[in-house]
Amino acid sequence: MSKEISRINISEIDNLYHLFCTRVRHNPDKIAYQYCEGDSPERKSLSWSEMANHVAIWQDAFKSEQLNPGDRVALMVNNCPQWVMFEQAAMGLGLIVVPMYTNDRAENVAYMIDDAQIQLLFIESNEQWQELKGAFVDRETLKRVIIKEKPTETSTLLKHTSEWLPDGSMRYPLAELSVHKSSLATIVYTSGTTGKPKGVMLSHLNILWNADSALDHVEVYESDTFLSFLPLSHMFERTVGHYLPILSNSTIYYARSIELLAEDLLSTHPTILVTVPRIFERVYNKIQAQLKTKSPIARFLFNSAVSTGWRRFLWQQGRSAWHPSILARPILYFLVGRKIMAKLGGNMRVAVSGGAPLATDIAKTFIGLGLPITQGYGLTESSPIISANKLDDNYPDSVGSPLRDVNIKLGDNDELLIRSPGVMLGYWNNEQATKDAINEDGWLHTGDIAKIEHNHIYITGRIKEILVLSNGEKVPPADIEMAISNDPLFDQIMVLGEQKPYLAAIIVLNPDEWTKLAIELNISPDRSQLNDTNVINVITERIKAQMHDFPGYAKIYKIYNTLDAWTVENGLITPTLKLKRNEIMNVYQDTIDNLYEGH
16 A cells, blocks of 8 residues: 555644645545445545535535525535535535534424524435424524435425536636634534533634644555545544545545445445444454354364454554464464455554444454554544544553643543643533533543543543442443443343442343344243343343453343334434433333332
């Protein structure tokens, strides 16, 4: 791979739109984006200059809506070149972009439209229109809804892109924008695990600095290719998977969907993947399930490949001595690791994991097999990256060292506090929440409990998510849930126990693994058997096997099993796949009462 670096100097950049225009000027003919139409595997390409012409066309359409600089416009479409066209066109006219999740609920969408006084919204499909039109009508500020898919019904509010955009055969000049770096660029609403979403105000400088600082931790080359599948409405993907490639002149492939991600990995052969732990958890669980059906020799080879690869990793990191077993690594990689890497496209140079904690055992497995994983950490309120592991200074059980110009310290209850050029301007229309989040000295309260060792940050819990048992013991439920989910039988877990004498859990079982277990137990795999006494005992033992590293008081005493997944659509998880604990507890309140009956 060519290791040529083409990094734009952000000291010469005025704003995010200026960054895009600078890349167009420097590399007009370089392929910027590749994408598919629908589920078709046929890929199309757009160079930087072609993207610039599209952006100019979108700007001409925006001008027809009589919008003024500072007005808010929103989009809730899947990752695609049109997402970038909309965003850059809007920013080039001084408009404030509000990204939304494509699968967000109508009440959240209505709230954000009203709160940010959104005037124009770009949506993906007729399905969205049908689900959300009740949230669109009678909104005081919303003047226009643009739809990417050809509409199946008419509305004075709704226009298809082909009707809204001007003639694409003509050449249009890009708008010239004079906006200072410190100006508001975007309002990004938090997922809202509790209460209404809060609008995080981020400046051009916040995001420019964050993307540039990230490049100090992981080098990115002109020849690198990103496979973009995390929603661009999430700041992790937007900063690392969108702006960082513009800075580095890399190419972005847009995945067709999560369901087709495995196929897209094979067809695009990406060198960099920006991802979340859930993807690794699914692959890991699938591998573990397959290993159970393999011969003892196959299992031995797999475990040897992981342990030898991990030993080699520690030696390369300078944290252990060389060992003769490392000599076997090339053979074991050829027999085992190479096959796993091939399923990830065969060219993966680095996988960047963020958005949630990655279990250390899973990280060790993939690193041992030959995939360099670097885990990072951040918040929407910090644009979002706070820290990341460098490939040559990688402690996988940590979330890395702070980025350039990030100051960190521990506050009350070991809460991680940070100051950096990435800290938000504040929450939109919510001065009190801003004061609660950022103190008078500019320190952002992360809400995460941490420890700091060898300049690396270790997240040890979440202040608001600590369960305090009735005996005073404090338990971090997320850590337990992550450990239990290493067993492929468990798709989703919520641990209970606040002010209770013991821990309990509600568990969503994987349907396929449940069927296998039922066959092993010689019982019917229907729902009636999910909470049979024998099933409960077997599953409790499997949970116990995953929790051997936890203290004795952190033991799951009672469980309830279900096959009903928690989804964004049923309101039980956020668009970033975080549990909405209060909502889950409301749904299962009678079950929870039974789990603690008599206590």
